[in-house]
Amino acid sequence: MAESSRITARDGMRADARRNRERVLVAARAVFAEHGIDAPMATVARRAGVGVATLYRHFPTRDALVRGAFAQQMETCARALTEALAAPDPWQGFQQLVETVCALQREERGFPAAFVAAFPESTSEHAQSRQRAERDFTTLVRRAQASGALRADFHPSDLAVVLLAHCGLVTALPDDGAASRRLVAYLLQSFRTDPANKALPPPTALTLRSLPTATDSPQGQRPPRA
Amino acid sequence: MAESSRITARDGMRADARRNRERVLVAARAVFAEHGIDAPMATVARRAGVGVATLYRHFPTRDALVRGAFAQQMETCARALTEALAAPDPWQGFQQLVETVCALQREERGFPAAFVAAFPESTSEHAQSRQRAERDFTTLVRRAQASGALRADFHPSDLAVVLLAHCGLVTALPDDGAASRRLVAYLLQSFRTDPANKALPPPTALTLRSLPTATDSPQGQRPPRA
């Protein structure tokens, strides 16, 4: 049989293979952040210091690479949900969850794009954990509503609305955390039953016009002026 | 000089040229709606029933084509602002404005993408009308705040936040007007000083999971599964 007779590592990978895989992931995150998830595979390979073949062996499709690159972030999201459920005050948990996920989207460049790309996903493997996440979130919503803090007509699917909208925002204005914080604050506030009208974070410092100033924005190709 | 001695039409274009230009614009809207604004120029030309050269003559860059294709929508936006300023109740005007623009983004496929693509824009030609639009909107905001209906800490730049977020949402969920309406309602509500807590439009009928169901979503290339 010699199934894995000569292999030492527990994951059945040779040491160099594991090392290269890791290097590819690091490079992928960097390149995706810089040029968007549509960046050429060869660029990722070069950045990682490996050949294209190596990259393709570890990640046969761009999709697999994207998923691999942001698996950690996805896990952080999952953890945030668990923590939210465990929080003593369900509204607190809810709020924390939304803020954590949005912060993640805001900070890890390229992650938002990966996030929406992964959205229509129901891959066999993910379907299960996804279903669980949904169930947990619904529970959280019910509890928060029962506590009276979350408006009764909030629907779990509204989370998707929030996250996708937020993705769009941070993708369009990559360098600006202020806008993201502002949006999240507005939304959380209208989710809250009691309109305590807490102070919002400061508005975007820029005027409406002078926004990204065409600084060769990554992702989302920007054709040259006429 | 014979500057335009033999030309009849007032815009200095031959009849067939003008006809073709119009056909290209119609085709561009259709194709952009179907395949996103990154669709090949040749596709637009074929759809219009003209050669690529003709397309390139009328619109030297993809950017010019996009701008041409959605100029009408942009004008509708501008008109909405004018109407909003003219409305007797400034809050009513404000609300109407946001809803009109968002409805436009929701209905005219491809327009959202064009919208965010055009955003960092300050082209000589547009700078002027843009500046005026900004000034007008700021006036509208001030009036609405003075009337007590719009929260005092709303900042004109928040409009950009709303529109970009909304663009992101409708781009990610192209066929679903419900999500868009829901987002707009949430946001407008948190802009309003008096939290009348009006009923929201019904939530997305879908569960969190079964959203676009990978139906070969247009724009935003979707690499094949592993």
Next chain:
DNA sequence: GTCCAAGCGGACGATTGCGTCCACTTAAGA
């Protein structure tokens, strides 16, 4: 009807990205 410049279409070379194939290198068990 005649003429000619504006307008037209499609072929074409260039560029870019994809994914595979194959000969070479190396980790690691014996």
Next chain:
DNA sequence: TCTTAAGTGGACGCAATCGTCCGCTTGGAC
């Protein structure tokens, strides 16, 4: 140390898109 299969790298063939060039067609003035 020796062996060998796992791992590696980059050249290569293929496909898509871009934007231009050039010879043909046609609107419209006279």
